[in-house]
Amino acid sequence: MVLDINHRNMIARRAAREIYPGMAVNLGIGIPELVADFLPTEWNVMFHSVNGILGVGPTPTKGEEDVHLFNAGGAPVTIHSGASFFDSSIAYGMVRRGMLDVAFLGALQVSRKGDLANWIVPGQRVYGIGGGVELVRYAKKVIVLMSHLNERDEPKICRECTLPLTAKSCVDMIITERAVIEVTEGGLYLAEVMYPFTLEEVITKTDAPLIISENLQMYD
């Protein structure tokens, strides 16, 4: 299922709640690109983009785009006060040094162990290994933002990934339009169900066992 902008924004808004003042956060391509729109600027969160920006701000209003100011996905962005520009090798220096508190990225599949597949659908589509493999290795927390189902309405959260892996056991949390799921040693822990979906609609569309939180929140 391809998500409309409202669902994408809903995921991004929920994702923003995982960010705290003063953090350095990487935003990957796709839904993560929207996260910067949902944070108060006075929090001084430094959004990192691997093309060479620290301090990415919200999406510019139409007509205000700067052709030289874009994120790693090629979308126009603005900058926050205190931002800096540098080349991509320095951007990855920050990654390798473990300076990022959270990395948000998209995925094709995530397994119950937190394995991530996001670079190829053999015989159909090749994306490329990209920077995700390094971001998930070195960021302190890794959060996947994605649609709950693929374009054939099959679950993207599965017991084992069937697609080639980007990295093993690296995802800490999954946020979709249906649910917020934490990846723990004991398995997938369902923390929140998103409005208007029901608990059953989450369970039946997830191809892995879910441990239901005692404090399960029905979030809207």
Added chain:
Amino acid sequence: MAAMVSKLITMEEAAELIQDGIRLMYGGFGGMGSPDHLIDQILDKGVRDLTLIGNDAGFSNRGIGKLITQERVKKMLTTHIGSNPQAGRQMMEGKLEVIFFPQGILVEKIRAGGVGIPAILVEPGMGDVTAKKEQLIVYAGEKYLVEPALTADVGIVYAKQADTYGNLIYEKAARNVNPLVAMAAQTTIAEVEEIVPVGELDPESIVTPGIFVDYIVLTRGGNG
């Protein structure tokens, strides 16, 4: 007095430096900050069998992606081709060989090439399925993968401003991999928005020292 000689050449003269079958390294990230008009000129000249080294495959109808769409490329060393479905299709059809590296490793390999370091050490286990056994070493008790530096016959970059010596200043996110590519090629050509006489750029603001830049061409404008 090398600094007094202008490195400015025409687009046509620049395209003459690009021969069939060379290793061509290019700046730009997701099709942005890319030397688009140099690429058009290379296309017009009919160059083929290129090995491309750069961050991504751009878009199918813009920038570096056009060389792929028009089947001028036999091999790519890159990190991401998702924005150009033509590249993926040619790869699956066996027309285009694509070697992927994790992005940070790719750009560091290019940086190493640019500063004369033969190879870098990286942590194993990051997309290195094609790595050879002899690349694995132990240093200070830890396992590493030896990743050779990358260089090219010709590098093409995009910058905002140059002086006639080839000192370059970039603009915002259009910097991306351009300063790394500018250092890593045998011959570097910079496509720029503006050229000023030597002495007019603030030395503190120069990102790529002109010693790395062989030729400058003026853009026809409209680069992203």
